[in-house]
Amino acid sequence: MPHNKLTIKDIARLSGVGKSTVSRVLNNESGVKPETRERIEAVMRQQGFSPSRSARAMRGQSDKVVAIIVTRLDSLSENLAVQTMLPRFYDQGYDPIMMESQFSPARVEEHLRVLQLRHIDGVILFGFTGINEALLQPWRQSLVLLARDADGYASVCYDDEGAIHLLMSQLYNQGHRHISYIGAPESDTTTGQRRFLAYQAFCLQHGLAPRATLPGLAMTQGYQQVSSVLSEQTSALVCASDTLALGASKYLQETGRSLQLASVGNTPLVKFLHPEIIMVDPGYALAGQQAAAQLIAQLNGQQPPRQIVIPAALQLPD
């Protein structure tokens, strides 16, 4: 760890000025004679100087660290969102540390506790059912919730109703009249309830007979439960998530049943494995960007918490 042993004091000496002038240059403050500034900048560059984060952090409040709490490191959709937010944070000089909740409210609690002790600046939290909102209390100003919303907190959500509606319309327009649905239980507000309601609404509106099962979002659940929503007339199946679609697809393949699949989710893996599936992109990538931007703005005090909804976009098979 060949740490740069230089301090602003050294730079000051080397360029024949006082510490404070160097500090001013460092912080891009106005009120430094251009020549002086340039000279100092030259020295800094030439010495490869970099200011001590800890020292700066100690004077200001922030050490410019944010945490991203994903549910699972291997969630395909969350990956897409994280992928777009990381660069945003780096650009603004924030170090993003990653944590995994594994859908456990207790883990979230534990992580938030630790983060509090560490004086972390802000948190991006990928939401899921069961999180105790009271825990978020201390982070009111410095938290962005993803894929879930909560009163008084900033959030970036997907347009669950819109996504399902797009899928259903597409299928309906293709002539499908017996469209089944597989999703998550209604205890899951967004992915579960909202999507299911949207499905029911569409059916009602178009005089279709709903046929649904709500086992959860895991691949195995898709695999095991599809059969329960298949009648002879069923010609299409809407899946609330891409993992579910993966499971369902495997089942259909094995049983030789042919069905038009449609699913919320738009990950490269699924697109490759099953290009025939009609998909709606909930806008994972955009959500990541927005979440990062929102958090940064909040931390800078430029923006109060607000709820953002990402529009869904239909992805037709090739």
Next chain:
Amino acid sequence: MPHNKLTIKDIARLSGVGKSTVSRVLNNESGVKPETRERIEAVMRQQGFSPSRSARAMRGQSDKVVAIIVTRLDSLSENLAVQTMLPRFYDQGYDPIMMESQFSPARVEEHLRVLQLRHIDGVILFGFTGINEALLQPWRQSLVLLARDADGYASVCYDDEGAIHLLMSQLYNQGHRHISYIGAPESDTTTGQRRFLAYQAFCLQHGLAPRATLPGLAMTQGYQQVSSVLSEQTSALVCASDTLALGASKYLQETGRSLQLASVGNTPLVKFLHPEIIMVDPGYALAGQQAAAQLIAQLNGQQPPRQIVIPAALQLPD
């Protein structure tokens, strides 16, 4: 961001001692009367006190931050490794920040540059072909390379030869005599060259006719290239990675060709989608642990850099 405004000074006042005594308690130093210690600890607990990281960092050297540079956030195998190393770091009070190289040596370079400026303590780097070892120079003592090795650096590698050998033996014992191979180009030292050589060696040793193609590790490459190694007698196919297996599998399914697939890699996704594939677990989870442990030991000066090899383990289909 409701920061804990208490300092050791406050704790000192509250417990009627001097700052230094509080500091001693904080660092578990000996030479503090047990009673005093307890009293202070009580106050700290009661006040929910947590020392300022930045202030400590400023006196010592380290701010207890490490970076994990993965190739891709959505790499299934790297995910498994990262998943096991995160808790290790948290336990030791290290904040792990994540970065993505996207297989770009330039990005690695850029990341390392930034990390240097940030005075990060150590780095876990998931290796790939093309990384300029000279760049690692400054990190000689504080870097662990994963899935790749380099002279003079600590590394945790998979047993490429062993993995392929296990796969081949298994197939051979099952009676297969026409086993094809699909892998990465030899320019890729570990996943490419080593695994391919092991395949060739086995063939030679057992009098089999090798038949191989080395397009790369992507799913699409597997999908497109399988056909080139299939003759009529081919009864089994060894894939150098699970993504390749996924691609190959899709092709075989589509063409109705039946073949015993075998692959290096052991991710939940593939296990679910294709339980029939014979797999060898390179030990991703163990590798993660070991890498974290090694890095921590190095940072504590308890362990010089060393090369670790993780043994591969055969996973039979259910």
Next chain:
DNA sequence: CTGTTAGCGCTTTCAA
């Protein structure tokens, strides 16, 4: 415009 002077919260001599 620029240097001087205080500290930020903590660790670390050095005395007591």
Next chain:
DNA sequence: TTGAAAGCGCTAACAG
């Protein structure tokens, strides 16, 4: 066994 004092590298008044 403890406290007082001197900084770590930096920023933020306050004087020049």
